[in-house]
Amino acid sequence: MSGWAVTGLTGLVLLAACTPDDPATVASGQSTAAPAPSTAASTSPSPTDEDKAKQDALTAYRAMWEDFVQAGTTSDWQSPKLGNHATGLALTNLSRGLYADHYNGLVTKGQPILNPTVSSAEPAGDPVKIIVSDCGDSSNWLKYRADNGQLADDEPGGRHAINAIVEKQADGSWKVTDYGVHDAGTC
Template sequence: MAYRAMWDDFVRAGTTSDWQSPELAAHATGLALTNLSRGLYADHYNGLVTKGQPVLNPTVSSAEPAGDPVKIIVSDCGDSTNWLKYRADNGQLADDEPGGRHAINAIVEKQADGSWKVTDYGVHDMGTC
């Protein structure tokens, strides 16, 4: 599923805050790709990296059109408890805020080449699921 693959790509890029990673475009495009890159650039600029792995529990909320979908809405409750930001210079936690559960909504659309990519997503505040 493109949704899980996008997060896997983001996790790998986050270990070095590689905001220019070509992997990011493999499963994300449009606003989703822009948001991933911007988040990684901000971490890079601030000297942060991300370690660990989020826990995802995605479900398909809707598929349009139902018979031969080209757009899928994904709902998730992602857990960032073991996926935190660290200072790149000394490996220390960036802050004392624990991770937690966040509601995530995403749009996954079929591309002209037949592949599926996340075109937009939103991560809501901690404790929203």
């Protein structure tokens, strides 16, 4: 059993609604437009608002999972860190997953491997909503019994398709507002 806090219907809706653009272009954050010719010394162009939003959304997504990993080591479903990078349904699902583990005497050990990319950004130019697609690997992030340290079951982790909505908050921060984790082997 992997460490993901799995959601059902939400993830299926997100998967159906998201069609990734060219991952190489999206993941690199590079603009395809050529820089204007200049006679002055070449300097790196400043990132556009859209590029910055994409980076901020990916940072928030990764940080949400890191907060969850840390809380999972003790199944601390009340960890105040969970709300640093997640809100709404995402925060509810993280907390519920940890509460279920706490109730069942389980903790999570290890670290997932994330590989997120931006699938879409709305509105174009100055986004406030970013859709993130990922293929997270939980092979080294598994559940253990808290009382004896033994694996909770003999189910290996694996690669899970993950879709997330990351939105700009009123204070300017970015937080994951919803996500869906699919079964192992879905990517």
